[in-house]
Structure formats: C-alpha cells, structure tokens
Amino acid sequence: MVDCGETVLELHGTVKRFKHGPTIGPISFTVRRGEVFALIGPNGAGKTTTIRMVLGIYRPDEGSVLLCGSPPERLKLYSLAAYVPEETAVYPKLTGWEHLVFYATLYTGDRTRAVKVAERAAEVSGLGDALGRLVEGYSKGMKRRLILSLALALETPLLVLDEPTSGLDVHSAVRMRRLIRKAADEGRAVLLSSHNMFEVEYLADRVAFIASGKIIAIGTPASLKQRYAAENLEEAFVKAVEAAATV
Numbered sequence: 001m002v003d004c005g006e007t008v009l010e011l012h013g014t015v016k017r018f019k020h021g022p023t024i025g026p027i028s029f030t031v032r033r034g035e036v037f038a039l040i041g042p043n044g045a046g047k048t049t050t051i052r053m054v055l056g057i058y059r060p061d062e063g064s065v066l067l068c069g070s071p072p073e074r075l076k077l078y079s080l081a082a083y084v085p086e087e088t089a090v091y092p093k094l095t096g097w098e099h100l101v102f103y104a105t106l107y108t109g110d111r112t113r114a115v116k117v118a119e120r121a122a123e124v125s126g127l128g129d130a131l132g133r134l135v136e137g138y139s140k141g142m143k144r145r146l147i148l149s150l151a152l153a154l155e156t157p158l159l160v161l162d163e164p165t166s167g168l169d170v171h172s173a174v175r176m177r178r179l180i181r182k183a184a185d186e187g188r189a190v191l192l193s194s195h196n197m198f199e200v201e202y203l204a205d206r207v208a209f210i211a212s213g214k215i216i217a218i219g220t221p222a223s224l225k226q227r228y229a230a231e232n233l234e235e236a237f238v239k240a241v242e243a244a245a246t247v
C-alpha cells in the first residue's frame with residue numbers, strides 16, 4: 001500500500017457551485033490512517049458532491065482537496081483511492097469473476113497483482129459459484145457485494161464508500177461492516193456516507209453532520225451525543241439539523 005503518512009485526506013474550505021443548483025461548502029475536514037470518518041446528512045445535503053470533490057470528479061471552485069498530500073489526479077487516483085458509488089454500475093455481459101479481474105487490473109495496472117486482488121475479493125464477496133455467472137443475472141445486493149468486496153481487497157490508502165451496505169441482506173451487511181472496520185484497523189482511511197445510523201455508530205471514529213451544503217457539527221459519536229444531550233446519534237443528528245435551521 002502507498003504510504004501517505006498519518007493524514008490521508010484533507011479538505012480545506014472546498015466549495016462547489018452548481019450553475020443551476022446550490023452551493024456546496026465551504027467544507028473542511030481531515031481523515032487519518034486507521035480512521036473511519038462518516039458524513040451524515042439529509043437528502044441533497046452535499047455528501048455525494050463532497051465525495052466527488054475528494055475523487056477529483058468535481059474540481060472545487062474554491063479551497064483545496066489533498067489526497068496523500070496532493071490534489072487528486074486521475075492517473076494517480078487508482079493507486080490511492082478505491083470508490084464504491086451510491087449507484088452500483090456493472091458490466092452486465094461480464095461474469096462476476098471477469099468483473100473483479102477487469103477492475104483490479106485498472107486499479108493495479110498489473111495483471112498478476114490483479115488476479116491476486118480478484119482472488120481476495122472473490123473470497124470477501126462470499127458469492128461462491130455465482131462468480132462464474134454473468135452479472136446481468138445478479139440481484140441488486142449481489143452486485144453491491146461484488147463491487148464492495150473489490151474495494152475492500154484493493155490496497156489503497158483511502159476507501160470511499162457511499163451507502164456501502166444499502167440493499168444488502170442483514171447477514172451480508174454485518175459481514176461487510178466488520179470488513180470495513182478491519183480495513184481501517186489495518187491502516188486504511190475510510191470516508192463513509194450513510195443514512196444508516198446504526199452503521200455509523202458501529203463503524204465511525206468521527207462523524208460530520210452536513211446540512212444544506214455545510215458541516216454543522218463534527219466530532220466522535222460520543223462527543224456529538226453529549227453535545228446535543230442525545231441518547232443516540234440519530235437523535236443528535238436531528239437536534240443538530242433543527243438547531244442549524246433556526247440560526
């Protein structure tokens with residue numbers, strides 16, 4: 001794995017202005033190695049836009065993103081960040097195994113390493129014999145497991161997960177959450193966006209509440225619960241959003 005030092009990701013006052021839409025930002029936070037950092041926010045708050053700035057899909061109109069100390073560049077990105085988008089995009093005419101090898105080759109740039117990554121991903125996915133079948137015959141959850149397992153098997157310093165376990169059955173979701181936590185414990189930095197508060201409480205070391213394009217609170221789950229006198233993160237989040245709306 002590429003060694004980025006302690007701070008894997010930094011956002012310094014990043015702003016994205018949509019011509020026919022809202023302004024997202026300024027957003028500032030850091031994600032360190034070994035840390036799961038979660039973005040929580042209502043629909044349309046700006047989580048996916050923030051993730052897109054992290055990955056260099058959107059260039060910020062103001063501020064900066066530093067991934068392993070440099071702005072994200074398309075050519076370097078594959079060795080630095082693995083991404084599981086909210087929408088699962090797959091090639092229907094490839095088998096699950098071919099899919100893993102194809103993407104692993106793209107990320108590693110090396111066929112031999114790619115096959116090793118694909119083998120690891122195949123094991124992580126738990127899809128077994130289904131990996132020999134065309135992806136067009138997969139259920140939504142099976143497709144999700146396929147792309148999530150590849151991201152987990154890759155050895156990038158940053159793992160970016162947008163609603164990672166959405167559509168997974170309970171058993172698969174629990175398994176994947178354990179593997180995400182393990183990836184962080186082994187030294188990867190994880191940026192997570194999720195509407196699942198149970199998942200965030202289980203996984204996240206730090207959380208940012210985001211509403212109307214701005215971070216309204218940031219801290220550990222325990223500190224946020226204390227700050228909003230809440231029993232759980234969901235209640236803290238609701239109180240934070242209500243407080244921000246009255247300002």
Ligand SMILES: Nc1ncnc2c1ncn2[C@@H]1O[C@H](COP(=O)(O)OP(=O)(O)OP(=O)(O)O)[C@@H](O)[C@H]1O
Binds near residue numbers: 018019021046047049
């Ligand atoms: N290409 C675009 N052009 C115009 N507006 C956009 C564009 N992309 C996103 N937006 C707007 O920016 C805001 C933030 O969208 P974003 O997808 O980042 O939210 P989100 O927090 O990920 O929401 P969700 O939880 O629903 O996935 C929304 O109001 C959305 O309509």
